[in-house]
Amino acid sequence: MEDSPTEITNGSKNTESEVISNQQIKLPPVSTIITVITLILLFYALFSGETYKFYASFLFLFYSWTKRIWVSVVLLGVFQTLLMIPFRIINLRRSLHIKEFEDKLEQIQGVKKQRSFLKQAFGEGNINVLWYVVNFFIQIISYFSIGRLFLIDFYNQPLNPKLLYSFVSYPEYPILDTYFKIPYPVFNKTLDFGLMSVLIFWIIAFVYKFLVNKFKPYYRQMKKNFDEKKDKPILMIEKLVKNTSGSVILLMIIGWFLMRYFPVDWTIKIFSGDVSHPYSTFNAITAIMTFFIVIWLDFPKINKKVDLAIQENIDINVIAKIKVKLYRESFQKALFLGLGAYFITNQIPCAFELSIFTFETISLLSPLTIDRIIFKIPR
Numbered sequence: 001m002e003d004s005p006t007e008i009t010n011g012s013k014n015t016e017s018e019v020i021s022n023q024q025i026k027l028p029p030v031s032t033i034i035t036v037i038t039l040i041l042l043f044y045a046l047f048s049g050e051t052y053k054f055y056a057s058f059l060f061l062f063y064s065w066t067k068r069i070w071v072s073v074v075l076l077g078v079f080q081t082l083l084m085i086p087f088r089i090i091n092l093r094r095s096l097h098i099k100e101f102e103d104k105l106e107q108i109q110g111v112k113k114q115r116s117f118l119k120q121a122f123g124e125g126n127i128n129v130l131w132y133v134v135n136f137f138i139q140i141i142s143y144f145s146i147g148r149l150f151l152i153d154f155y156n157q158p159l160n161p162k163l164l165y166s167f168v169s170y171p172e173y174p175i176l177d178t179y180f181k182i183p184y185p186v187f188n189k190t191l192d193f194g195l196m197s198v199l200i201f202w203i204i205a206f207v208y209k210f211l212v213n214k215f216k217p218y219y220r221q222m223k224k225n226f227d228e229k230k231d232k233p234i235l236m237i238e239k240l241v242k243n244t245s246g247s248v249i250l251l252m253i254i255g256w257f258l259m260r261y262f263p264v265d266w267t268i269k270i271f272s273g274d275v276s277h278p279y280s281t282f283n284a285i286t287a288i289m290t291f292f293i294v295i296w297l298d299f300p301k302i303n304k305k306v307d308l309a310i311q312e313n314i315d316i317n318v319i320a321k322i323k324v325k326l327y328r329e330s331f332q333k334a335l336f337l338g339l340g341a342y343f344i345t346n347q348i349p350c351a352f353e354l355s356i357f358t359f360e361t362i363s364l365l366s367p368l369t370i371d372r373i374i375f376k377i378p379r
Contacts, residue, residue, distance in 0.1 A: 035130045042137055051145040057165040059149065064169045068177035069155070070275050073351045077358025080142065084359075087135055088366070143356075147344075150352040155276040180354050182271045189265040201255035209251075275351035283345045286353045289360045291338030297363065298330040 027033075045051045058079055062072035152159070155175045164170065273279040302323065309319050345353050 031127060031130055035134055038134055039137060042141055046141045046145065051141055052148055053163050053165070055142075055146050055149050056159075056163045057168045060159070060164055060171055061168045063171055063175075069175050070177055070180035070351075070354065073180070073275055073354045074358045076146070077355040078362070080146070080355065081359050081362045083142070084139070087138065090131065091135065146355060147348055147352050150349050150355075153276070178274050178276050179272050180275055180350075182357075183268050184271050185266050186269050187261070187263040187266045190261040190263055193259045193262065197259040198256055201259055202252055205251040205255060273350055275354055276349050278346055278348065279350040279353070280346060282350045282353045282357075283342055286345060286357050286360070287338045287342035289357065290341045291334045293360050293363050294334035294337055295330055297366065298333075299327075302326045302330065 055076065059072055059076050062075040062079075063069055066072055066075070154171075155178055158173065159171065161170055273282055305326070306319060306323055309322075341356075345356075
């Protein structure tokens with residue numbers, strides 16, 4: 001009888017050692033291992049200067065074609081946009097789900113629990129979390145590298161030849177045409193239709209939004225039974241509703257400007273500045289555009305998720321709660337990025353702003369072009 005406790009203790013120790021041994025042998029999923037390797041390679045490319053060299057080479061490749069440095073900066077922004085298109089396609093395709101409305105995520109409250117959840121999901125090889133991490137660092141590294149490039153005073157001091165690939169010709173000095181030129185419209189004369197016209201516009205916008213929301217269930221039911229080839233009027237109504245039944249707040253803002261400052265005469269002026277120096281006015285414009293574009297790109301994805309949640313018959317109270325949460329997070333993200341863009345870029349020559357401004361201008365057209373095509377692809 002005296003020996004039995006010792007045996008039990010020894011047995012429990014052996015069991016614990018086996019469990020520890022099994023835990024040590026257990027490896028993370030292949031997707032997690034690949035993600036970690038990818039991140040290591042990305043950080044190696046960043047700290048070894050490869051990403052820096054990559055963007056410098058393409059900037060001066062464009063300069064060898066145009067002989068205008070500000071045009072080359074714009075082309076670098078276009079080039080960056082083209083590089084990001086595959087990531088945008090994947091991000092949009094992955095946004096076509098209703099995961100935000102699942103009970104599991106509903107129950108996750110607080111920053112610590114969210115971090116714990118993400119850490120566990122990363123270790124378990126959750127493809128959504130892994131893609132988010134990789135995509136996040138790719139974008140951060142790419143823009144950090146572009147910003148670092150424009151911190152160099154290659155306008156007045158000879159560029160280090162090691163920063164260029166062999167197929168890129170070394171630029172001749174002095175660097176040509178550092179002043180960018182962006183056309184913009186100026187309204188010379190506007191009409192004010194009065195405050196009453198604004199109120200009428202707002203009332204119409206509210207009534208229209210109410211009617212659209214009221215008849216959406218009937219429209220979805222009707223849509224299941226029509227032929228897309230024959231029932232073209234229904235398709236036209238669908239496009240009209242989608243393009244005009246957006247945010248009431250946005251419609252109110254548009255209505256205010258249209259009714260109080262309706263343009264009747266305008267001219268084109270040129271906005272210009274030296275890309276080799278900081279330009280606070282351009283920084284402010286870029287920051288405002290950053291704020292607006294984040295919201296502009298997020299809202300269609302949120303609305304798409306809400307539509308999917310309604311189709312899945314998820315509780316309307318859950319949908320409303322998560323919808324408000326997603327809108328709030330989008331606004332907070334836009335405000336954070338806008339303020340960050342302003343305070344950081346104030347210390348950088350405005351060539352960086354010009355590149356980002358080009359990227360943002362193209363992004364403004366995304367919901368009307370590539371996003372529409374992506375959303376139409378059946379899952």
